Structures are given as structure tokens and as C-alpha cells.
Amino acid sequence: MLASNVPDRPPIPNVYAKPDNNRNAPAAVYFHVPFCLHRCGYCDFTLVARQDELIPSYLTALQNELAMLDRVYDVDTIFIGGGTPTHLTAAQLEQLLQLISNHFRLTSGGEFSIEANPDGLDDERLAPLADAGVNRLSLGVQSFDDNVLKTLERQHAGEEAIEVVYRAKERFANLSLDLIFGVPGQSMDVWQQTLATAMQLPLTHVSTYGLTFEKGTDFFSRLKHGSLAAVPDELERDMYGLAISELNGAGLQHYEISNFARPSSRCRHNQVYWAADEYFAFGPGAARYVNGIRSTNARNVSRWINAWLKNEVALQDHECLNAEQSAREAIYLGLRRVDGxxxxxxxxxxxxxxxxxxxxxxxxxxxxxxxxxxxxxxxxxxxxxxxxxxxxxxxx
Ligand code: SF4
Known part of the structure; x- marks a missing residue:
């Protein structure tokens, strides 16, 4: 067939290297690590569970995606999220950190965060993170109540989470916890007890989320078939109100709908999102905003890996925002901040x-x-x- 008969493929948008124009390069970068020990019943994130054999290919694919960058970039914030990034072995974490440092330099005083779960978070993993300059740890604790943790299908116990907080604190001064309210069977007393326990711990930051039942999750099906009951709206609202009053009272300032921080400990990386500023992102399902284009990587982990092993760009979608869309997004995101x-x-x-x-x-x-x-x-x-x-x- 003549080349002229081959239909034109749509051009791949420039979502990696910076063109030679007047835009500032993004000063933030996100990495998605899509591996977990178990998929919790409520979770619809991009990840695979019990497929650790894919991790070496994932790291090779990530190396290839990073090679799209035209140079080393200085950034103010780096965020490694998941999934469970600390599900990687210590050696794999070191490989990941090396890949990141090959392409990004953290500016002096910059923020380098990683998400972690309490289960399996041993010193063997914590040490290389601290050595590589990670200076903020975000722990997916969700609750200190073992019944709530069981309902959520989390893999740790409440006591274990407390022990991990103290151990992590020896290396990371900046320590954040995620907590969930509105869990089926969770009473107001149980939520209050979890908040009270959190406030006794040496934390700088807390994120609280109301449980949602996302389409496609086990929880969504169980809700539909009646084997799981959502808490009444009024109780969920009261739980959120309690979190605001208790955490504010303990000196953790409410600064975004779901986030509370001690002075000078607001998450700088997430503030880039809420300011509608641009940021790089790598890994399956990762969403970025570069060159005025919002794009998301392929959400299927195997598809993303296989594409990048062949050095093929693997985007799920992309959209070039016009001036009005950018401004409207800035309102939508900016109103999430308590400062407005x-x-x-x-x-x-x-x-x-x-x-x-x-x-x-x-x-x-x-x-x-x-x-x-x-x-x-x-x-x-x-x-x-x-x-x-x-x-x-x-x-x-
Ligand atoms: S540990 Fe977190 S990311 Fe992993 S499945 Fe559970 S909720 Fe999702």
C-alpha cells in the first residue's frame, strides 16, 4: 500500500518536553506506583494487587517514559503516590528513587513526599527513602479501630499503625495521616476515638475523607445488593463537622476541604493542584498538566507497561484547555482551599x-x-x- 493511503494518525500532544516558548516549566512532579498487597473493597485507583512480578517491567517502562524529557528539571515538590509505593522492596525503591533523581533535582527546601501503608513498612524501606531526601511521609492509616479496618479490608491493625507512626517519626519530621469516616458500621464514638488517638500522635498533617462507593468497586456492588449499608447522610455530615472542630482545636488548621495542617506543614505538592498550576506526572493512570494540556496516562497497568516497554506513548486521554476552561478550572480547584x-x-x-x-x-x-x-x-x-x-x- 502506498504511504499516502495510510490514514494520518492524530499527532501525540507534547505532554513531556517543554517547547521553546515563554511558559515556565512545571515545578512539581507526580509518580504513580500501581502495586498493592490487596485491592481494598472501596478502592478504584489505578493499581494491581498480587502481581508483584510486574514490578521490574514497571520500572523499565517508567525509565522509558522519563526518557521523553528533554533535560533534567528543577522542581519544588516531588510526590510518589499509589497504590502503595512502599509495597516495592527496598532494592526496588532504591531503583525508583535513582530513576527520579536522574531526571529531577529537588530545589533547596523542596518537599519530597511518599505515600505508605503501615503494613510492611519496615526500617529496611524507611532508611533508603530518608537517605534519598524524601522528607514527608503520608501514611494510609484510615482508622485505629480494628473493626473499621476490617470492614475497609485494610491489612494492618490499629496498634500496628501507632507503632509505625512513632518509628517513622524518627526519620520523617513531616508526617501525615489519612483517615476515613462514614464507614458502614462506624459509630460517632468510634470516629471520635480515632480522631483522639490521631491527635495524641506526633503528626504535622491529617487528611480526612468520607467513604465513597465508586462504580466498579466491590463496595458499590455490595451496596447495590444490600450486603453493605451506607451510613446516614446526617451522621456522615456530623462526622465531618467533628473532624473540623477536633482537629482545629488540636492546632491542625483546616486549609482545604479534606486537609488539616500544623503551621508551615500544608502539603505544598497538593497546593500546586489547587492553584491550577502545571505539573509533570509519570506512571499508569497518572494525570498531568503540561503546556496547557491536561492528559492522563493509560489506566490499565499492563497496557501502560507494555506500551512503554516498546517506547510507545500510552495516553488515556488529553485535552488542551482554552482560556475560559483554564479560568473555570482555577475557580473549581481554588474554592477547595479554605482561604479561597x-x-x-x-x-x-x-x-x-x-x-x-x-x-x-x-x-x-x-x-x-x-x-x-x-x-x-x-x-x-x-x-x-x-x-x-x-x-x-x-x-x-
Ligand atoms: S491500600 Fe490504598 S491504594 Fe491500595 S487498594 Fe487499598 S485503598 Fe487502594
């Missing part, structure tokens, strides 16, 4: 006022007491935080 959106900075960045762009949504939500303007910033009211997802979605 500085209206003058918004106008300077996007060349139009927030009122001009989304006046109707703005008026409607201010009238409904979901939003307020304080000190020239637009932010969620205390009431609005309870229905934040629907309020922010009104601006897209």
Missing part, C-alpha cells in the same frame, strides 16, 4: 474578573450562603464546606 480565591490575583492571571466569567453561579451561591467574599477573596462558608463538591462543580 484572591479575586485581584485571579483577574490579573486570567484577564477577566471572576464575576464576569461566572456571575450567575457566584450570585446564586452567595445568596444560598454557600460562598462569601472576605478580605477580597471568594471562599466557601462554613456551611458551604459540607456541600463543597456540588458548589465547586457549579463553576465548571
Amino acid at each position: 480565591i484572591d479575586l485581584a490575583k485571579f483577574e490579573a492571571r486570567f484577564g477577566c474578573s471572576l464575576a464576569d466569567l461566572a456571575g450567575e453561579s457566584l450570585d446564586r451561591n452567595i445568596a444560598a450562603n454557600n460562598l462569601e467574599i472576605v478580605d477580597a477573596s471568594l471562599r466557601l462558608t462554613a456551611e458551604g464546606r459540607f456541600i463543597a463538591d456540588s458548589v465547586v462543580a457549579d463553576f465548571l
Whole structure:
């Protein structure tokens, strides 16, 4: 067949190397490690469980994806998430850290985070992380109550999590916990006890999430078939309210819908997302924002690995945002922050006022007491935080 008869393939968008233009390079990078010991019944993240034989190929594929970069980049934040990054062996973690350092240099005072689960988090794994400059550990504890942990199908016990926190603290001053509320069978007392235990620990940061039943998960099917019952909305709302009052009372400032931090310990990496700034991302299912293009890597782990083993770009989707879409996204993301959106900075960045762009949504939500303007910033009211997802979605 003549070459001219071959249909043109759509060009692959430039989501890796920086073109020669006036944009600043992203100052943040995310790595997705898609391996876990077990897939928890509520989890819909990109990962595989009990397929550790894929890890060496994953590391080779990641090396090939990283080779797309045109040079070494200086970044202010690096975040390794998953999955369970610390499911890798110590030697595999060292290989991963070496790959990262071949392509990214953390600026002085930068933040280098990794997610970890308490089970299997031994000193053999903690040591190379600290040695490589990781300076923030985010632990997926979820609860200190063994019944709740069992319902969530987590692989650790409450006591084990406490022991791991103290051991990790010897190497990582900046330590965060994830906690889940609204778990079937979880009472207010049990949630209060988990919060009380967390506040006695040497933490700098806490993230709290209400359990969601995502389509495609075991929990979603069990909910549908009646073998699992969601907690009443009112109880879930009260649990969130309790987290806000208890954590704030303990000196952990509420700074984003789901996040609380001691002074100077806000997660800098996640703040890049909420500021709608650009960031690199690598690994299956990883979402990036580079050159004004939002793109997501193939979510099927084997597909992503096999493509990159052949040096083929493996994108799930991509979208080049126009000026209005970028501005609307900045509202959607910025309203997640308790400090809200500085209206003058918004106008300077996007060349139009927030009122001009989304006046109707703005008026409607201010009238409904979901939003307020304080000190020239637009932010969620205390009431609005309870229905934040629907309020922010009104601006897209
Ligand atoms: S450990 Fe975390 S990432 Fe892994 S399956 Fe469970 S919830 Fe998902």
C-alpha cells in the first residue's frame, strides 16, 4: 500500500518536553506506583494487587517514559503516590528513587513526599527513602479501630499503625495521616476515638475523607445488593463537622476541604493542584498538566507497561484547555482551599474578573450562603464546606 493511503494518525500532544516558548516549566512532579498487597473493597485507583512480578517491567517502562524529557528539571515538590509505593522492596525503591533523581533535582527546601501503608513498612524501606531526601511521609492509616479496618479490608491493625507512626517519626519530621469516616458500621464514638488517638500522635498533617462507593468497586456492588449499608447522610455530615472542630482545636488548621495542617506543614505538592498550576506526572493512570494540556496516562497497568516497554506513548486521554476552561478550572480547584480565591490575583492571571466569567453561579451561591467574599477573596462558608463538591462543580 502506498504511504499516502495510510490514514494520518492524530499527532501525540507534547505532554513531556517543554517547547521553546515563554511558559515556565512545571515545578512539581507526580509518580504513580500501581502495586498493592490487596485491592481494598472501596478502592478504584489505578493499581494491581498480587502481581508483584510486574514490578521490574514497571520500572523499565517508567525509565522509558522519563526518557521523553528533554533535560533534567528543577522542581519544588516531588510526590510518589499509589497504590502503595512502599509495597516495592527496598532494592526496588532504591531503583525508583535513582530513576527520579536522574531526571529531577529537588530545589533547596523542596518537599519530597511518599505515600505508605503501615503494613510492611519496615526500617529496611524507611532508611533508603530518608537517605534519598524524601522528607514527608503520608501514611494510609484510615482508622485505629480494628473493626473499621476490617470492614475497609485494610491489612494492618490499629496498634500496628501507632507503632509505625512513632518509628517513622524518627526519620520523617513531616508526617501525615489519612483517615476515613462514614464507614458502614462506624459509630460517632468510634470516629471520635480515632480522631483522639490521631491527635495524641506526633503528626504535622491529617487528611480526612468520607467513604465513597465508586462504580466498579466491590463496595458499590455490595451496596447495590444490600450486603453493605451506607451510613446516614446526617451522621456522615456530623462526622465531618467533628473532624473540623477536633482537629482545629488540636492546632491542625483546616486549609482545604479534606486537609488539616500544623503551621508551615500544608502539603505544598497538593497546593500546586489547587492553584491550577502545571505539573509533570509519570506512571499508569497518572494525570498531568503540561503546556496547557491536561492528559492522563493509560489506566490499565499492563497496557501502560507494555506500551512503554516498546517506547510507545500510552495516553488515556488529553485535552488542551482554552482560556475560559483554564479560568473555570482555577475557580473549581481554588474554592477547595479554605482561604479561597484572591479575586485581584485571579483577574490579573486570567484577564477577566471572576464575576464576569461566572456571575450567575457566584450570585446564586452567595445568596444560598454557600460562598462569601472576605478580605477580597471568594471562599466557601462554613456551611458551604459540607456541600463543597456540588458548589465547586457549579463553576465548571
Ligand atoms: S491500600 Fe490504598 S491504594 Fe491500595 S487498594 Fe487499598 S485503598 Fe487502594
